Amino acid sequence: MKITAITLTRLLQPLDPPFAAAWDPNPRTEFAATLVTVHTDEGITGYGSGDTMDGFEAFEHLFIGTDPLQILNQVRRIETINFHGGRYWPLEAALWDIIGQVAGLPVSVLFGGARDRLPAYASSGELKAPEARAESALAAKELGFRAMKIRIARHRLAEGVAAVRAAREAVGEDFELMVDLNQMWRMSGDIEAALPLAKVQRVAAELTELGVLWLEEPLPQVDVVGAQRVRAETGIQIAGGEMVRSLPEIMALIEADAFDVYQPDVALAVGMYRARQVAESANLRHRLFTPHTWSNGLGLLANLHVAAGVDAGPYLEFPFDPPGWTAERRDFFMTPLMIDAAGDLVVPDAPGLGVEIDHDAVARYTV
């Protein structure tokens, strides 16, 4: 089989009202997505998404005429581009979509087939006042979610902890809460200093009292010793690694026992094939792997297939913070993904990734 063409379709969905992510100084008034379509000489088409793919046109020729089924070679090819260009993992997702269709199996089966569904946590994105955050946690619980992640902004720590406290009071003890400080990577242009270790320790101690399941990215990536001190001194679990740039980088973090939970996003950080190695290495050390996902439904599907295949857990991230971030907004160019009544995200049983592209929406939002 040969790749005959790779199409990048840039989509832009206007957002009204805008969405103000806790980690982004600029509220989003538009949601951009790039749909990658890989065509083959045997008529099988694969879809991927989850990153901008900016600059990929300069490297496209490296893939045309190659065999999409030789996935390790394709992964290595994408990694060589990582040096001068971007990280083009949505292309790998589209190739797995093709491989799954050739095999007649969901991609999750090719990754180990451990599960056909995973419990999802409602991953919130906006900074909300304590009362509003408590209401949203309760609403998520009523929808079937068994867990929620709350973002805390480094310049609004007291308000953030108050929001977690209000959420805990609203949902009770039988609902997990996680907290994300987002200090391991930055949006372009954000040059503010990270929180110092002493402040993070105080916040971690308060969150431990509130029964928080894990504290995510509390410190910059270089401060492994700091993360280990926070774990040792408070007993809270630490999660991180969603945006690492390479497999060796996250393997070094696992080797150093930096975290309890490793979260490389398969669409943004290390790809799908390499994420399996991360999962197995973490599990061998009695640590957890569950991928980050915050892009769109197709990025989420790529993460879901890998996560279900390798038995990730305890929960899979499910970006969801209505009314600003709904499944319909997140998945605007495809049939939206939603949890079932038990709070699980079910792996589509169609061969490949099982995405249902909404071609009318693609036509409407193409720029």
Ligand SMILES: [Mg+2]
């Ligand atoms: Mg995070």
